[in-house]
Amino acid sequence: MSEAVVQYQLVGDIGIIRIDNPPVNALSHAVRAGVMAALDQARTDNSKLLLIACAGRTFIAGADITEFGQTPREPGLPAVIAAIENFPKPVLAALHGTALGGGLEVALAAHYRCAVPGTRLGLPEVNLGLLPGAGGTQRLPRLVGVETALEMMISGTPVTAGRALELGLIDRLLEDGDVAEAAEAYARQLVADGAAVRPTGARVVAAPPTADFFDTYRAGIARKTRGLIAPGFIIELVEFACLHDIEQGQKLERERFVECRNSPQSAALRHVFFAERACAKLTNIPADTRALPVKTVAVIGAGTMGGGIAMCFANAGIPVTLVETSQENLDRGLGVVRSNYETSVGRGRYTRQQVDTILAGIRSTTDYADIAGVDLVIEAVFENMAVKQEVFRKLDATCKADCILATNTSYLDVNAIAAATGRPERVVGAHFFSPANVMKLLEVVRAEKTAPEVLLTFMQLAKTIGKIAVAVGVCHGFVGNRMLKGYARQAQLLLLEGASPEQVDAAMEAWGMAMGPLAVGDLAGLDIGYRSRRDQGIESRSVKESALADTLVEMERLGQKSGAGYYRYDPETRRRQPDPEVTALIADIAAQWHVDRRAIGDEEIVDRLTLALINEGAAILAEGIAARPGDVDIVYLNGYGFPKWRGGPMFHADSLGLETVIGKLQALRELTGDPCWEPAPLLLQLAGEGRTLASLKL
Ligand code: 3HC
Numbered sequence: 001m002s003e004a005v006v007q008y009q010l011v012g013d014i015g016i017i018r019i020d021n022p023p024v025n026a027l028s029h030a031v032r033a034g035v036m037a038a039l040d041q042a043r044t045d046n047s048k049l050l051l052i053a054c055a056g057r058t059f060i061a062g063a064d065i066t067e068f069g070q071t072p073r074e075p076g077l078p079a080v081i082a083a084i085e086n087f088p089k090p091v092l093a094a095l096h097g098t099a100l101g102g103g104l105e106v107a108l109a110a111h112y113r114c115a116v117p118g119t120r121l122g123l124p125e126v127n128l129g130l131l132p133g134a135g136g137t138q139r140l141p142r143l144v145g146v147e148t149a150l151e152m153m154i155s156g157t158p159v160t161a162g163r164a165l166e167l168g169l170i171d172r173l174l175e176d177g178d179v180a181e182a183a184e185a186y187a188r189q190l191v192a193d194g195a196a197v198r199p200t201g202a203r204v205v206a207a208p209p210t211a212d213f214f215d216t217y218r219a220g221i222a223r224k225t226r227g228l229i230a231p232g233f234i235i236e237l238v239e240f241a242c243l244h245d246i247e248q249g250q251k252l253e254r255e256r257f258v259e260c261r262n263s264p265q266s267a268a269l270r271h272v273f274f275a276e277r278a279c280a281k282l283t284n285i286p287a288d289t290r291a292l293p294v295k296t297v298a299v300i301g302a303g304t305m306g307g308g309i310a311m312c313f314a315n316a317g318i319p320v321t322l323v324e325t326s327q328e329n330l331d332r333g334l335g336v337v338r339s340n341y342e343t344s345v346g347r348g349r350y351t352r353q354q355v356d357t358i359l360a361g362i363r364s365t366t367d368y369a370d371i372a373g374v375d376l377v378i379e380a381v382f383e384n385m386a387v388k389q390e391v392f393r394k395l396d397a398t399c400k401a402d403c404i405l406a407t408n409t410s411y412l413d414v415n416a417i418a419a420a421t422g423r424p425e426r427v428v429g430a431h432f433f434s435p436a437n438v439m440k441l442l443e444v445v446r447a448e449k450t451a452p453e454v455l456l457t458f459m460q461l462a463k464t465i466g467k468i469a470v471a472v473g474v475c476h477g478f479v480g481n482r483m484l485k486g487y488a489r490q491a492q493l494l495l496l497e498g499a500s501p502e503q504v505d506a507a508m509e510a511w512g513m514a515m516g517p518l519a520v521g522d523l524a525g526l527d528i529g530y531r532s533r534r535d536q537g538i539e540s541r542s543v544k545e546s547a548l549a550d551t552l553v554e555m556e557r558l559g560q561k562s563g564a565g566y567y568r569y570d571p572e573t574r575r576r577q578p579d580p581e582v583t584a585l586i587a588d589i590a591a592q593w594h595v596d597r598r599a600i601g602d603e604e605i606v607d608r609l610t611l612a613l614i615n616e617g618a619a620i621l622a623e624g625i626a627a628r629p630g631d632v633d634i635v636y637l638n639g640y641g642f643p644k645w646r647g648g649p650m651f652h653a654d655s656l657g658l659e660t661v662i663g664k665l666q667a668l669r670e671l672t673g674d675p676c677w678e679p680a681p682l683l684l685q686l687a688g689e690g691r692t693l694a695s696l697k698l
């Protein structure tokens with residue numbers, strides 16, 4: 001097997017190791033063994049220089065992640081890397097595509113590095129809960145200095161080939177074109193110039209810019225890397241590299257790497273990596289389904305969502321037309337879009353010229369006839385069935401027969417919206433999240449009659465516009481908002497039972513949520529839920545768990561936008577502050593509803609909120625609303641600030657153990673009498689069979 005994935009060939013006096021392990025030339029056992037065998041061959045032949053290159057679309061994209069969690073097999077990557085660095089003849093690595101993780105570490109161990117334009121070089125291990133474990137933490141600072149090395153390893157963001165040249169990370173930026181040819185020419189030149197072996201590990205790390213550099217750096221990233229183990233280790237290892245030789249450095253690095261690799265958070269992040277890729281694959285459509293071309297798009301409604309959705313398409317170079325009921329509404333919507341782009345220019349994300357080009361791709365109209373020829377329409381008008389059905393009737397009458405009609409509804413029945421048209425098979429839900437131009441998540445809702453090619457088209461289109469799409473079925477709130485409901489309800493009950501908003505939020509944030517549930521409510525605006533409850537015919541303050549929110553809205557405390565909600569907000573800093581008025585109000589409402597108040601521990605807060613998510617997630621899976629537990633996780637991770645390093649609610653349930661989850665649910669059921677704690681039948685079934693949620697994977 002190793003012969004197939006790694007080939008060795010002597011071309012003149014250049015020995016060429018060619019790795020060919022699709023799709024991304026990951027460093028599987030066969031590759032490592034193959035490289036070792038090739039090194040042995042090259043050691044004794046007539047080669048004067050060894051060139052390491054890869055076939056296919058990329059240089060090595062890293063260690064083989066599927067091997068983590070299995071018994072390690074020799075040779076390990078550090079041994080291969082050491083053999084490269086200590087090779088008695090000069091070694092040149094030729095990079096193209098992505099040189100990531102273990103792939104870049106191979107290149108760092110080579111004596112010379114070259115790359116074609118467009119190559120990206122990085123150490124993204126941190127995204128998998130890891131640190132570079134094959135010398136990266138020790139060699140990168142030796143080449144580019146401590147500051148850049150830390151920046152690359154802590155952010156995990158790759159640098160371009162051009163930047164790599166500036167940094168001294170590569171020695172030569174090759175001509176654009178065939179990497180093999182250009183690299184061979186460079187190799188011949190190195191031989192002609194008498195290039196010598198040049199081990200990176202023998203270099204000394206340049207001193208950090210200031211004496212307290214590492215402490216300052218540590219403090220600077222603390223907030224952003226909250227909860228993660230690897231970033232702290234990376235800083236420790238770079239600091240260590242300044243004072244110790246490569247051998248000692250690699251020894252410590254290996255220890256820390258193994259600790260990270262065996263940690264629950266790395267297991268969680270690896271799950272996220274594969275779940276993200278799995279959710280893009282539709283399992284329940286015919287294999288020969290083909291996506292339809294989408295070259296032009298229209299968005300109906302230029303409000304909060306419509307404007308953001310239009311930006312997504314415009315950013316991807318797909319012409320988009322915004323449709324509104326009046327010129328005034330269009331002007332207002334376009335004004336917001338323009339000011340968003342102004343901010344991007346201010347922050348250096350886009351140049352003015354880029355923004356001008358993007359904006360030229362956004363047209364606007366009040367006349368539906370102008371969008372008769374588009375390939376796709378996304379409706380983002382008010383969340384009201386009658387209004388939406390009216391819009392869909394109009395679209396059906398106006399748009400060409402094969403035009404796809406999508407709705408951005410948050411809760412409404414997509415089947416009923418589709419039924420307003422004569423082409424329900426062309427109707428699909430496209431639930432973007434706010435702000436739509438920023439949030440990565442997209443729930444693609446498959447209605448009863450949605451055609452497979454329409455679903456597939458949307459899933460692929462999502463990738464084009466930089467979204468992570470998850471296919472979901474029709475139900476109230478789809479996956480994310482449906483799960484949110486039980487979670488938010490528990491937060492309200494906890495307040496009435498004795499917790500304060502700041503305690504609930506702090507407990508959830510300490511557990512890892514990006515933002516606690518009440519702070520999220522204030523950010524989104526309490527009026528949204530208020531309106532939705534009224535639309536559903538629920539009278540104000542008639543329900544225990546929404547009495548507080550209803551009262552706050554009626555006091556004009558709508559959240560951040562009105563300066564107060566569950567908290568009071570500093571007008572300058574927007575920082576939240578506990579508000580005694582809210583404390584008193586909660587106590588009043590609790591008394592009205594005869595709720596006994598008590599001291600509540602943080603553990604109970606975390607348990608109740610996370611168990612609510614888990615139980616609803618299991619029901620969603622049982623109903624087939626989501627196809628895989630990983631799909632539920634991806635929704636919650638990308639739309640609701642669930643900590644990535646906990647893998648998502650379903651992965652978290654498996655980590656706790658389904659027996660434990662059920663035990664906790666049953667205890668709550670007994671204690672509170674609340675039927676919401678009845679364990680989902682799927683959990684009982686899986687636990688009974690000694691299985692996990694992950695075992696449901698397709
Ligand atoms: N190991 C195993 N499989 C991998 C892999 C890896 N390192 N990287 C990608 N794959 C698989 C993916 O799972 C996917 O499989 P599928 O087709 O069955 O779903 C396939 O390769 C293609 O991947 P993508 O869909 O992600 O393809 P893209 O072209 O969009 O992206 C990429 C390519 C930029 C290389 C991206 O896959 C990526 O970021 N990969 C991970 C890179 C990484 O994290 N490397 C570090 C690994 S840890 C390490 O090296 C430890 C070391 O320090 C000891």
Ligand code: NAI
Pocket residue numbers: 300301302303304305306323324325329333380381382383384387391408409410411431432433434
């Ligand atoms: P919004 O009130 O900000 O915008 C709606 C816009 O639609 C208004 O500008 C209105 O003038 C326009 N409009 C109404 N009827 C129209 C018609 N017949 N033709 C053309 N334009 C029309 O509302 P928002 O927040 O953008 O919500 C839109 C949809 O997106 C709703 O279905 C909502 O549930 C959903 N959604 C909202 C999210 C949010 O956080 N705001 C998140 C995800 C989905």
